[in-house]
Amino acid sequence: MKERNYEKLTFRMMSYIDFEEFKRACLASPEELTAFLSKGEFMEYYNVVDYLNLFNAMLKDRETNVYALFEGKTLVGVGTSSPANRSFGSQLIYWIRNGFHGRGYGLFFMYNLISRAINNGADYAELIIDRENIPSIKVAETLGLTKIKEWERPESGQGERNSGKFAAYYAxxxxxxxxxxxxxxxxxxxxxxxxxxxxxxQIEAPKMITRRNKFGKTRLSQNLRFFSDESERPKEA
Incomplete structure:
Protein backbone atom coordinates (compact mmCIF):
# COMPACT_ATOMS: atom_id res chain seq x y z
CA MET A 1 0.00 0.00 0.00
CA LYS A 2 1.25 3.47 -0.85
CA GLU A 3 2.67 5.25 2.18
CA ARG A 4 0.73 8.37 3.14
CA ASN A 5 1.84 11.46 5.01
CA TYR A 6 -0.87 12.81 7.28
CA GLU A 7 1.29 15.08 9.44
CA LYS A 8 -0.25 18.26 8.00
CA LEU A 9 -3.83 17.07 8.59
CA THR A 10 -6.02 18.15 11.50
CA PHE A 11 -9.31 16.45 12.34
CA ARG A 12 -11.66 18.42 14.58
CA MET A 13 -15.23 19.57 15.03
CA MET A 14 -16.44 22.34 12.77
CA SER A 15 -16.72 25.76 14.41
CA TYR A 16 -18.44 29.01 13.50
CA ILE A 17 -15.03 30.54 12.74
CA ASP A 18 -14.74 28.10 9.81
CA PHE A 19 -17.52 29.68 7.74
CA GLU A 20 -15.34 31.45 5.16
CA GLU A 21 -13.23 28.36 4.57
CA PHE A 22 -16.39 26.23 4.36
CA LYS A 23 -17.78 28.55 1.68
CA ARG A 24 -14.52 28.40 -0.29
CA ALA A 25 -14.51 24.60 -0.10
CA CYS A 26 -18.09 24.45 -1.38
CA LEU A 27 -17.34 26.83 -4.25
CA ALA A 28 -14.36 24.69 -5.24
CA SER A 29 -16.30 21.40 -5.12
CA PRO A 30 -19.51 21.49 -7.20
CA GLU A 31 -18.98 17.93 -8.48
CA GLU A 32 -18.34 16.52 -5.00
CA LEU A 33 -21.53 18.12 -3.66
CA THR A 34 -23.81 17.07 -6.52
CA ALA A 35 -22.56 13.71 -7.85
CA PHE A 36 -23.79 11.47 -5.02
CA LEU A 37 -25.01 14.18 -2.62
CA SER A 38 -27.79 16.75 -2.86
CA LYS A 39 -25.98 19.33 -0.75
CA GLY A 40 -24.85 21.23 -3.84
CA GLU A 41 -28.28 21.40 -5.44
CA PHE A 42 -28.98 25.01 -6.48
CA MET A 43 -25.68 26.06 -4.89
CA GLU A 44 -24.67 27.73 -8.15
CA TYR A 45 -27.31 30.35 -7.34
CA TYR A 46 -26.26 30.86 -3.71
CA ASN A 47 -25.23 34.21 -2.32
CA VAL A 48 -23.33 34.69 0.92
CA VAL A 49 -26.54 34.64 2.98
CA ASP A 50 -27.53 31.27 1.50
CA TYR A 51 -24.14 29.79 2.41
CA LEU A 52 -24.42 31.25 5.90
CA ASN A 53 -27.90 29.78 6.38
CA LEU A 54 -26.68 26.35 5.23
CA PHE A 55 -23.65 26.51 7.51
CA ASN A 56 -25.66 27.63 10.55
CA ALA A 57 -28.31 24.97 9.96
CA MET A 58 -25.63 22.27 9.96
CA LEU A 59 -24.04 23.46 13.18
CA LYS A 60 -27.34 24.02 14.99
CA ASP A 61 -28.82 20.62 14.17
CA ARG A 62 -29.02 19.08 17.63
CA GLU A 63 -28.81 15.51 16.36
CA THR A 64 -25.79 16.06 14.14
CA ASN A 65 -22.12 16.57 14.88
CA VAL A 66 -20.17 18.27 12.09
CA TYR A 67 -16.47 17.54 11.61
CA ALA A 68 -13.75 19.16 9.54
CA LEU A 69 -10.50 17.94 8.03
CA PHE A 70 -7.85 20.60 7.50
CA GLU A 71 -4.56 20.55 5.63
CA GLY A 72 -2.87 23.44 7.35
CA LYS A 73 -5.50 26.20 7.19
CA THR A 74 -7.29 24.75 4.15
CA LEU A 75 -10.54 22.88 4.72
CA VAL A 76 -10.22 19.68 2.70
CA GLY A 77 -13.08 17.57 4.07
CA VAL A 78 -16.47 17.89 5.75
CA GLY A 79 -18.24 15.05 7.55
CA THR A 80 -21.32 14.56 9.70
CA SER A 81 -22.38 12.02 12.30
CA SER A 82 -26.08 11.64 13.08
CA PRO A 83 -28.40 8.85 14.32
CA ALA A 84 -28.34 5.83 12.01
CA ASN A 85 -31.40 4.42 10.27
CA ARG A 86 -31.78 2.02 13.19
CA SER A 87 -31.03 2.59 16.86
CA PHE A 88 -27.70 2.17 18.69
CA GLY A 89 -25.65 3.58 15.81
CA SER A 90 -24.43 6.65 13.94
CA GLN A 91 -24.67 7.30 10.21
CA LEU A 92 -21.65 8.99 8.66
CA ILE A 93 -21.59 11.20 5.55
CA TYR A 94 -18.52 12.97 4.20
CA TRP A 95 -17.02 14.67 1.18
CA ILE A 96 -13.49 15.65 0.17
CA ARG A 97 -12.72 19.00 -1.42
CA ASN A 98 -11.97 19.07 -5.15
CA GLY A 99 -8.23 19.00 -5.78
CA PHE A 100 -7.44 16.87 -2.73
CA HIS A 101 -8.42 13.43 -3.98
CA GLY A 102 -5.92 10.63 -4.45
CA ARG A 103 -3.98 11.48 -1.30
CA GLY A 104 -5.66 9.07 1.09
CA TYR A 105 -7.50 11.91 2.82
CA GLY A 106 -10.86 10.14 2.54
CA LEU A 107 -9.36 7.11 4.28
CA PHE A 108 -7.88 9.23 7.07
CA PHE A 109 -11.08 11.25 7.47
CA MET A 110 -13.40 8.24 7.59
CA TYR A 111 -11.16 6.43 10.09
CA ASN A 112 -11.40 9.43 12.41
CA LEU A 113 -15.15 9.84 11.87
CA ILE A 114 -15.72 6.20 12.79
CA SER A 115 -13.44 6.41 15.82
CA ARG A 116 -15.20 9.51 17.10
CA ALA A 117 -18.67 8.00 16.60
CA ILE A 118 -17.69 4.85 18.51
CA ASN A 119 -15.97 6.88 21.24
CA ASN A 120 -19.18 8.90 21.59
CA GLY A 121 -21.06 5.72 22.45
CA ALA A 122 -22.38 4.30 19.18
CA ASP A 123 -22.35 0.50 18.90
CA TYR A 124 -21.78 0.83 15.17
CA ALA A 125 -21.09 3.40 12.47
CA GLU A 126 -23.16 3.14 9.30
CA LEU A 127 -22.27 4.17 5.76
CA ILE A 128 -24.91 4.07 3.02
CA ILE A 129 -23.03 4.21 -0.29
CA ASP A 130 -24.25 4.38 -3.87
CA ARG A 131 -22.74 1.33 -5.55
CA GLU A 132 -21.53 3.52 -8.41
CA ASN A 133 -19.50 5.59 -5.93
CA ILE A 134 -16.37 3.47 -6.30
CA PRO A 135 -13.98 5.74 -4.31
CA SER A 136 -16.21 5.63 -1.22
CA ILE A 137 -16.64 1.87 -1.52
CA LYS A 138 -12.85 1.50 -1.69
CA VAL A 139 -12.50 3.58 1.48
CA ALA A 140 -15.04 1.40 3.32
CA GLU A 141 -13.45 -1.85 2.19
CA THR A 142 -9.89 -0.68 2.86
CA LEU A 143 -10.91 0.14 6.43
CA GLY A 144 -12.33 -3.36 6.79
CA LEU A 145 -15.97 -2.38 7.20
CA THR A 146 -18.57 -5.13 6.94
CA LYS A 147 -21.00 -5.02 4.03
CA ILE A 148 -24.39 -5.70 5.62
CA LYS A 149 -26.66 -5.65 2.60
CA GLU A 150 -27.27 -4.36 -0.91
CA TRP A 151 -30.56 -3.15 -2.35
CA GLU A 152 -32.12 -1.19 -5.19
CA ARG A 153 -34.56 1.69 -4.85
CA PRO A 154 -34.50 4.05 -7.84
CA GLU A 155 -36.72 6.63 -6.15
CA SER A 156 -34.30 7.15 -3.23
CA GLY A 157 -30.72 8.32 -3.00
CA GLN A 158 -29.07 11.63 -3.71
CA GLY A 159 -27.15 13.40 -6.42
CA GLU A 160 -27.06 13.66 -10.17
CA ARG A 161 -25.31 10.29 -10.49
CA ASN A 162 -27.71 8.47 -8.17
CA SER A 163 -27.91 4.91 -9.50
CA GLY A 164 -30.68 3.72 -7.19
CA LYS A 165 -28.37 0.88 -6.11
CA PHE A 166 -26.96 1.01 -2.60
CA ALA A 167 -24.80 -0.85 -0.11
CA ALA A 168 -24.74 -0.55 3.68
CA TYR A 169 -21.38 -0.89 5.44
CA TYR A 170 -20.97 -1.11 9.22
CA ALA A 171 -18.00 -0.53 11.52
CA GLN A 202 -36.74 -4.72 27.48
CA ILE A 203 -34.12 -2.03 26.78
CA GLU A 204 -34.06 1.53 25.48
CA ALA A 205 -31.74 2.85 22.81
CA PRO A 206 -29.26 5.57 23.82
CA LYS A 207 -30.42 9.09 23.01
CA MET A 208 -28.46 12.13 21.91
CA ILE A 209 -27.83 14.34 24.93
CA THR A 210 -25.86 17.47 25.75
CA ARG A 211 -22.62 16.46 27.40
CA ARG A 212 -19.39 18.31 28.00
CA ASN A 213 -17.01 17.72 25.11
CA LYS A 214 -14.04 15.71 26.35
CA PHE A 215 -12.10 16.63 23.19
CA GLY A 216 -11.85 20.34 24.02
CA LYS A 217 -13.90 23.43 24.77
CA THR A 218 -16.33 24.14 21.94
CA ARG A 219 -19.80 25.49 21.33
CA LEU A 220 -22.84 23.91 23.00
CA SER A 221 -24.16 22.11 19.93
CA GLN A 222 -20.81 20.38 19.48
CA ASN A 223 -21.33 18.60 22.80
CA LEU A 224 -24.08 16.27 21.58
CA ARG A 225 -23.13 12.70 22.35
CA PHE A 226 -24.61 9.26 22.68
CA PHE A 227 -24.64 7.83 26.19
CA SER A 228 -21.21 6.31 26.59
CA ASP A 229 -20.82 5.28 30.24
CA GLU A 230 -20.84 1.53 30.87
CA SER A 231 -23.68 1.91 33.37
CA GLU A 232 -25.84 3.66 30.78
CA ARG A 233 -25.27 1.32 27.84
CA PRO A 234 -27.39 -1.77 27.22
CA LYS A 235 -25.46 -4.98 27.66
CA GLU A 236 -24.95 -7.31 24.75
CA ALA A 237 -26.50 -10.75 24.91
Missing amino acids: FDHRLEVEAERLQVEPFILLQDLWFREALG
Whole structure:
Protein backbone atom coordinates (compact mmCIF):
# COMPACT_ATOMS: atom_id res chain seq x y z
CA MET A 1 0.00 0.00 0.00
CA LYS A 2 1.25 3.47 -0.85
CA GLU A 3 2.67 5.25 2.18
CA ARG A 4 0.73 8.37 3.14
CA ASN A 5 1.84 11.46 5.01
CA TYR A 6 -0.87 12.81 7.28
CA GLU A 7 1.29 15.08 9.44
CA LYS A 8 -0.25 18.26 8.00
CA LEU A 9 -3.83 17.07 8.59
CA THR A 10 -6.02 18.15 11.50
CA PHE A 11 -9.31 16.45 12.34
CA ARG A 12 -11.66 18.42 14.58
CA MET A 13 -15.23 19.57 15.03
CA MET A 14 -16.44 22.34 12.77
CA SER A 15 -16.72 25.76 14.41
CA TYR A 16 -18.44 29.01 13.50
CA ILE A 17 -15.03 30.54 12.74
CA ASP A 18 -14.74 28.10 9.81
CA PHE A 19 -17.52 29.68 7.74
CA GLU A 20 -15.34 31.45 5.16
CA GLU A 21 -13.23 28.36 4.57
CA PHE A 22 -16.39 26.23 4.36
CA LYS A 23 -17.78 28.55 1.68
CA ARG A 24 -14.52 28.40 -0.29
CA ALA A 25 -14.51 24.60 -0.10
CA CYS A 26 -18.09 24.45 -1.38
CA LEU A 27 -17.34 26.83 -4.25
CA ALA A 28 -14.36 24.69 -5.24
CA SER A 29 -16.30 21.40 -5.12
CA PRO A 30 -19.51 21.49 -7.20
CA GLU A 31 -18.98 17.93 -8.48
CA GLU A 32 -18.34 16.52 -5.00
CA LEU A 33 -21.53 18.12 -3.66
CA THR A 34 -23.81 17.07 -6.52
CA ALA A 35 -22.56 13.71 -7.85
CA PHE A 36 -23.79 11.47 -5.02
CA LEU A 37 -25.01 14.18 -2.62
CA SER A 38 -27.79 16.75 -2.86
CA LYS A 39 -25.98 19.33 -0.75
CA GLY A 40 -24.85 21.23 -3.84
CA GLU A 41 -28.28 21.40 -5.44
CA PHE A 42 -28.98 25.01 -6.48
CA MET A 43 -25.68 26.06 -4.89
CA GLU A 44 -24.67 27.73 -8.15
CA TYR A 45 -27.31 30.35 -7.34
CA TYR A 46 -26.26 30.86 -3.71
CA ASN A 47 -25.23 34.21 -2.32
CA VAL A 48 -23.33 34.69 0.92
CA VAL A 49 -26.54 34.64 2.98
CA ASP A 50 -27.53 31.27 1.50
CA TYR A 51 -24.14 29.79 2.41
CA LEU A 52 -24.42 31.25 5.90
CA ASN A 53 -27.90 29.78 6.38
CA LEU A 54 -26.68 26.35 5.23
CA PHE A 55 -23.65 26.51 7.51
CA ASN A 56 -25.66 27.63 10.55
CA ALA A 57 -28.31 24.97 9.96
CA MET A 58 -25.63 22.27 9.96
CA LEU A 59 -24.04 23.46 13.18
CA LYS A 60 -27.34 24.02 14.99
CA ASP A 61 -28.82 20.62 14.17
CA ARG A 62 -29.02 19.08 17.63
CA GLU A 63 -28.81 15.51 16.36
CA THR A 64 -25.79 16.06 14.14
CA ASN A 65 -22.12 16.57 14.88
CA VAL A 66 -20.17 18.27 12.09
CA TYR A 67 -16.47 17.54 11.61
CA ALA A 68 -13.75 19.16 9.54
CA LEU A 69 -10.50 17.94 8.03
CA PHE A 70 -7.85 20.60 7.50
CA GLU A 71 -4.56 20.55 5.63
CA GLY A 72 -2.87 23.44 7.35
CA LYS A 73 -5.50 26.20 7.19
CA THR A 74 -7.29 24.75 4.15
CA LEU A 75 -10.54 22.88 4.72
CA VAL A 76 -10.22 19.68 2.70
CA GLY A 77 -13.08 17.57 4.07
CA VAL A 78 -16.47 17.89 5.75
CA GLY A 79 -18.24 15.05 7.55
CA THR A 80 -21.32 14.56 9.70
CA SER A 81 -22.38 12.02 12.30
CA SER A 82 -26.08 11.64 13.08
CA PRO A 83 -28.40 8.85 14.32
CA ALA A 84 -28.34 5.83 12.01
CA ASN A 85 -31.40 4.42 10.27
CA ARG A 86 -31.78 2.02 13.19
CA SER A 87 -31.03 2.59 16.86
CA PHE A 88 -27.70 2.17 18.69
CA GLY A 89 -25.65 3.58 15.81
CA SER A 90 -24.43 6.65 13.94
CA GLN A 91 -24.67 7.30 10.21
CA LEU A 92 -21.65 8.99 8.66
CA ILE A 93 -21.59 11.20 5.55
CA TYR A 94 -18.52 12.97 4.20
CA TRP A 95 -17.02 14.67 1.18
CA ILE A 96 -13.49 15.65 0.17
CA ARG A 97 -12.72 19.00 -1.42
CA ASN A 98 -11.97 19.07 -5.15
CA GLY A 99 -8.23 19.00 -5.78
CA PHE A 100 -7.44 16.87 -2.73
CA HIS A 101 -8.42 13.43 -3.98
CA GLY A 102 -5.92 10.63 -4.45
CA ARG A 103 -3.98 11.48 -1.30
CA GLY A 104 -5.66 9.07 1.09
CA TYR A 105 -7.50 11.91 2.82
CA GLY A 106 -10.86 10.14 2.54
CA LEU A 107 -9.36 7.11 4.28
CA PHE A 108 -7.88 9.23 7.07
CA PHE A 109 -11.08 11.25 7.47
CA MET A 110 -13.40 8.24 7.59
CA TYR A 111 -11.16 6.43 10.09
CA ASN A 112 -11.40 9.43 12.41
CA LEU A 113 -15.15 9.84 11.87
CA ILE A 114 -15.72 6.20 12.79
CA SER A 115 -13.44 6.41 15.82
CA ARG A 116 -15.20 9.51 17.10
CA ALA A 117 -18.67 8.00 16.60
CA ILE A 118 -17.69 4.85 18.51
CA ASN A 119 -15.97 6.88 21.24
CA ASN A 120 -19.18 8.90 21.59
CA GLY A 121 -21.06 5.72 22.45
CA ALA A 122 -22.38 4.30 19.18
CA ASP A 123 -22.35 0.50 18.90
CA TYR A 124 -21.78 0.83 15.17
CA ALA A 125 -21.09 3.40 12.47
CA GLU A 126 -23.16 3.14 9.30
CA LEU A 127 -22.27 4.17 5.76
CA ILE A 128 -24.91 4.07 3.02
CA ILE A 129 -23.03 4.21 -0.29
CA ASP A 130 -24.25 4.38 -3.87
CA ARG A 131 -22.74 1.33 -5.55
CA GLU A 132 -21.53 3.52 -8.41
CA ASN A 133 -19.50 5.59 -5.93
CA ILE A 134 -16.37 3.47 -6.30
CA PRO A 135 -13.98 5.74 -4.31
CA SER A 136 -16.21 5.63 -1.22
CA ILE A 137 -16.64 1.87 -1.52
CA LYS A 138 -12.85 1.50 -1.69
CA VAL A 139 -12.50 3.58 1.48
CA ALA A 140 -15.04 1.40 3.32
CA GLU A 141 -13.45 -1.85 2.19
CA THR A 142 -9.89 -0.68 2.86
CA LEU A 143 -10.91 0.14 6.43
CA GLY A 144 -12.33 -3.36 6.79
CA LEU A 145 -15.97 -2.38 7.20
CA THR A 146 -18.57 -5.13 6.94
CA LYS A 147 -21.00 -5.02 4.03
CA ILE A 148 -24.39 -5.70 5.62
CA LYS A 149 -26.66 -5.65 2.60
CA GLU A 150 -27.27 -4.36 -0.91
CA TRP A 151 -30.56 -3.15 -2.35
CA GLU A 152 -32.12 -1.19 -5.19
CA ARG A 153 -34.56 1.69 -4.85
CA PRO A 154 -34.50 4.05 -7.84
CA GLU A 155 -36.72 6.63 -6.15
CA SER A 156 -34.30 7.15 -3.23
CA GLY A 157 -30.72 8.32 -3.00
CA GLN A 158 -29.07 11.63 -3.71
CA GLY A 159 -27.15 13.40 -6.42
CA GLU A 160 -27.06 13.66 -10.17
CA ARG A 161 -25.31 10.29 -10.49
CA ASN A 162 -27.71 8.47 -8.17
CA SER A 163 -27.91 4.91 -9.50
CA GLY A 164 -30.68 3.72 -7.19
CA LYS A 165 -28.37 0.88 -6.11
CA PHE A 166 -26.96 1.01 -2.60
CA ALA A 167 -24.80 -0.85 -0.11
CA ALA A 168 -24.74 -0.55 3.68
CA TYR A 169 -21.38 -0.89 5.44
CA TYR A 170 -20.97 -1.11 9.22
CA ALA A 171 -18.00 -0.53 11.52
CA PHE A 172 -18.61 -2.11 14.94
CA ASP A 173 -17.59 -1.08 18.42
CA HIS A 174 -14.62 -3.27 19.37
CA ARG A 175 -16.43 -4.43 22.52
CA LEU A 176 -19.23 -5.76 20.35
CA GLU A 177 -16.68 -7.57 18.18
CA VAL A 178 -15.02 -9.13 21.24
CA GLU A 179 -18.37 -10.33 22.59
CA ALA A 180 -19.31 -11.69 19.17
CA GLU A 181 -16.04 -13.61 18.99
CA ARG A 182 -16.68 -15.05 22.45
CA LEU A 183 -20.14 -16.23 21.39
CA GLN A 184 -18.84 -17.31 17.96
CA VAL A 185 -21.36 -15.19 16.07
CA GLU A 186 -21.12 -12.17 13.79
CA PRO A 187 -21.33 -8.72 15.46
CA PHE A 188 -24.41 -7.95 13.39
CA ILE A 189 -26.24 -10.80 15.16
CA LEU A 190 -25.71 -9.02 18.47
CA LEU A 191 -27.08 -5.81 16.97
CA GLN A 192 -30.16 -7.67 15.80
CA ASP A 193 -30.59 -8.97 19.35
CA LEU A 194 -30.43 -5.40 20.69
CA TRP A 195 -33.06 -4.27 18.19
CA PHE A 196 -35.28 -7.24 19.09
CA ARG A 197 -35.01 -6.54 22.82
CA GLU A 198 -35.70 -2.87 22.17
CA ALA A 199 -38.86 -3.79 20.22
CA LEU A 200 -40.01 -5.90 23.19
CA GLY A 201 -39.47 -2.95 25.52
CA GLN A 202 -36.74 -4.72 27.48
CA ILE A 203 -34.12 -2.03 26.78
CA GLU A 204 -34.06 1.53 25.48
CA ALA A 205 -31.74 2.85 22.81
CA PRO A 206 -29.26 5.57 23.82
CA LYS A 207 -30.42 9.09 23.01
CA MET A 208 -28.46 12.13 21.91
CA ILE A 209 -27.83 14.34 24.93
CA THR A 210 -25.86 17.47 25.75
CA ARG A 211 -22.62 16.46 27.40
CA ARG A 212 -19.39 18.31 28.00
CA ASN A 213 -17.01 17.72 25.11
CA LYS A 214 -14.04 15.71 26.35
CA PHE A 215 -12.10 16.63 23.19
CA GLY A 216 -11.85 20.34 24.02
CA LYS A 217 -13.90 23.43 24.77
CA THR A 218 -16.33 24.14 21.94
CA ARG A 219 -19.80 25.49 21.33
CA LEU A 220 -22.84 23.91 23.00
CA SER A 221 -24.16 22.11 19.93
CA GLN A 222 -20.81 20.38 19.48
CA ASN A 223 -21.33 18.60 22.80
CA LEU A 224 -24.08 16.27 21.58
CA ARG A 225 -23.13 12.70 22.35
CA PHE A 226 -24.61 9.26 22.68
CA PHE A 227 -24.64 7.83 26.19
CA SER A 228 -21.21 6.31 26.59
CA ASP A 229 -20.82 5.28 30.24
CA GLU A 230 -20.84 1.53 30.87
CA SER A 231 -23.68 1.91 33.37
CA GLU A 232 -25.84 3.66 30.78
CA ARG A 233 -25.27 1.32 27.84
CA PRO A 234 -27.39 -1.77 27.22
CA LYS A 235 -25.46 -4.98 27.66
CA GLU A 236 -24.95 -7.31 24.75
CA ALA A 237 -26.50 -10.75 24.91
